[in-house]
Amino acid sequence: MEKDLINKDRQNIWHPFTPLRGQADPILIDKAKGVYLFREDGTKIMDAVSSWWVNIHGHGNEHIAKAVGQQALDMEHIIFAGFTHKQAIKLSENLLSVLPENQEKIFFSDNGSTSVEVAIKMAFQYWHNKETPKKKIIAIEGAYHGDTFGSMSVGSRGSFNIPFEPFLFDVEFIDFPTEGNKSEVLAHFQKLVGTGEIAAFIFEPLVQGSAGMRMYSVDILQELVKTANEANVVCIADEVMTGFGRTGKFFATDHLNIPPDIFCLSKGLTGGNMPMGITTVKGEIVKAFDTDDIYKTFFHGHSYTGNPIACAAANASFELTQKPEFMANIQRVSENHSRFKGEIEGHNKIKEIRQTGTIIAIELDLGTTSYMNKSRNQIYNHFLTRGILLRPLGNVLYILPPYVITDEQLNKVYGAIIEYLDELN
Ligand SMILES: Cc1ncc(COP(=O)(O)O)c(C=O)c1O
Incomplete structure (x- = not known):
């Protein structure tokens, strides 16, 4: 059998x-x-x-299973443009209640790679909408951010993506920061952001997962984020793996005293029950999209965006995260x-x-x-x-x-x- x-x-x-x-x-x-x-x-x-x-x-987990079952009976899925539902609204409130105060809106997608894809597109379009387009992104050598073309582009070039290399957009990579090379990495980073051409800096906070669980210090990340902030570079924290407690705090960037501008969430988001990605964004970025100009709309979405069953799983999982x-x-x-x-x-x-x-x-x-x-x-x-x-x-x-x-x-x-x-x- x-x-x-x-x-x-x-x-x-x-x-x-x-x-x-x-x-x-x-x-x-x-x-x-x-x-x-x-x-x-x-x-x-x-x-x-x-x-x-x-x-x-x-x-x-029975609490999550029940919520999923009930939601499947109540409403399995609806189009998420022009319509909404209670589970999505509740999830937005739940997540915003634990994210840093600068986070204003949440955008749904389907997995970790799409949450990154959305973050990169939002960052590029933010500068485009402000009519000061910027074409470059900084990432950390060894990074893995997913398997779609955008998320592959901001990932390290290597064995996973050799066939696709000619199609990946150029990214500025800084060396993986260690205590030994800290000042060189910071100097390189400073030089890059000083060009005024950088749209965003994307990073896996504190732990690079796929690279072999490589870890770097809070101090170094703090310096990088601070430097990026001062140069007006959008900071994208890819918390797909580190979110929901993995590194000892609710989010890995909670170890820092400066919040990133954009968060990418997935994996633990639904407790591991349903596929879902979420990109959360700070108010200033949202503002660049909040205009009467239709061409400044974020034209991105997926058939299953905001799926109610996935939202119900995420809400039930969130409730469990709030227990002592x-x-x-x-x-x-x-x-x-x-x-x-x-x-x-x-x-x-x-x-x-x-x-x-x-x-x-x-x-x-x-x-x-x-x-x-x-x-x-x-x-x-x-x-x-x-x-x-x-x-x-x-x-x-x-x-x-x-x-x-x-x-x-x-x-x-x-x-x-x-x-x-x-x-x-
Ligand atoms: C940091 C990080 N970002 C993005 C992804 C991609 O997520 P997914 O496999 O859900 O597309 C992963 C997957 O391991 C990851 O570890």
Whole structure:
């Protein structure tokens, strides 16, 4: 039975980020609850990566499931131009209540890439509408902002987008900031914004996810945002991965004392239940679109913009984020990670271990650090056979769990990692 289904899958389905050859069969999952994914035969796999970083309250959350079910019965979807609905309005109020005060409007789309696409288009059109068009964007080397052409353009050039490189627009990349190169990076950034040609600066705050959970300091980001602000460059915080508690605060940019101008949100937004992207924008940018000139309209939208079921999931998830146990769990997971970091730091098979909030990354000493590092499959399979889903980025192993993971479950993952490290010797 399971074999038949897998055969059909292999015949019909093209999976994301997956070569068509040389891969193990996909694993059929029938049910998911809490941190576990269940196979047909009842065996379980612990989801220690929150199913591509989306799941924050655990799988099968009943509060969200009920809200989704009710909304599906009440109204599944309506056109969002010329019409609106209560769930979207409620979500706008919810998000604006936790975003910095400068944020004024929210714009809906379907995923993280589209939330970035919208942000970039808004930034370019903001300058166009002000009749001082600017053509350049600054991004950070190593960045990943999604897979549409705009979001690929502001991402690092590399293995993911070689075939598309000739079609990506030019972007100014600054080096990934470290304590060692801080002053050079800032000087380069200052020079770029000083040209007056820069429309926007886009960044993954504090943690570059796909680049291998690379982390940089609050101080450096603060300096960059401050410099951009002073030069009137629009700051776009791509909080697609870092939003909703990942880095220990509700938004990663809450660690700064200057708010960005635009936020990109997705992943944890619906608690990992429904696809949705949101771009939020500060008042001054909105103002440039608020005119009688029809040509200054933001002509962008998707068929499923503002989908009521996705909004209901996001509202139900938001309610859970407002309970005291939400931030308490984030704190607990972060503390567990710190303790574990202290325990294994210095292991001879670790190049570097780093942590920001609920994310801990272990860069293994298994050759050159890269997404394409060949040890990836071996590491992935090693943990899967032990009932743990850890999906390394090349030789970078990381844990990014749903916040409801218990101490005992975390200890099981830590224990398996220690065992693996020792086996490498
Ligand atoms: C920081 C960041 N931005 C954007 C995206 C793209 O999101 P999506 O996969 O939902 O299009 C991702 C996905 O991993 C991401 O980590």
